[in-house]
Amino acid sequence: QVQLVESGGGLVQAGDSLRLSCAASGRAFSSYGMGWFRQAPGKEREFVAAISRSGTTTYYADSVKGRFTISRDNAKNTVTLQMNSLKPEDTAVYYCAASRLALSKLGDEYDSWGQGTQVTVSS
Numbered sequence: 001q002v003q004l005v006e007s008g009g010g011l012v013q014a015g016d017s018l019r020l021s022c023a024a025s026g027r028a029f030s031s032y033g034m035g036w037f038r039q040a041p042g043k044e045r046e047f048v049a050a051i052s053r054s055g056t057t058t059y060y061a062d063s064v065k066g067r068f069t070i071s072r073d074n075a076k077n078t079v080t081l082q083m084n085s086l087k088p089e090d091t092a093v094y095y096c097a098a099s100r101l102a103l104s105k106l107g108d109e110y111d112s113w114g115q116g117t118q119v120t121v122s123s
Contacts, residue, residue, distance in 0.1 A: 001112050002026035004096045009117030012086055016121070020081040022096030022114060030054075030074040033099040036081045037107055038092035038119075045107055048094070049081060052103045059105055064090075086121045093118050 008020040020036070035050035049070040050059045058070050064083075072079040079096060094117050097110035104110065 002029060002032060002098050004098060004112055004114035006094065006096045006114040006117040009094060009119045011120045011122065014087055014121055014123050016086050017082070017084045018086065018119060020083065020094055020096075020117060020119070022079045022081075024077040024079070024098065029077040029098075031100070032112075033101050033103045034070075034072055034079040035097045035099065035104065035110060036070060036079075036094060037097060037110075038090075038094045039116075040089075040092040043092075045095070047105045047107065050103055050105060051079065057103055059103065083119070086119075088121050088123045091119060091121050 002024045003026055005023045036048040037045050038048050039045040047061050051070045051072050055072045067085045069082040096114040098112040099110045101109050
């Protein structure tokens with residue numbers, strides 16, 4: 001397994017940008033598909049974005065497509081989520097996750113999770 005630590009959350013205004021980072025420790029980071037999920041108060045956890053082991057393939061939720069970009073640096077064991085044009089409905093705790101599958105949108109297929117970082121977007 002890998003251990004994951006997110007950073008970069010905060011309070012911003014609608015239209016602003018934030019960059020979330022996830023640092024992974026452990027072995028064979030490049031063998032994991034990586035994803036970002038989020039959970040707003042009173043709502044279920046939802047998929048945001050995923051990236052394949054090599055970084056060549058990405059998936060996005062429709063709600064963030066065109067605004068968010070996921071990327072990874074296997075040399076540095078990091079995955080990032082660049083969030084632009086933020087909206088109040090993006091407010092949530094954002095979680096980084098690692099999957100032994102190459103690429104997945106399903107939370108149940110992720111084996112390791114970070115502790116989460118809060119993103120709050122004010123209107």
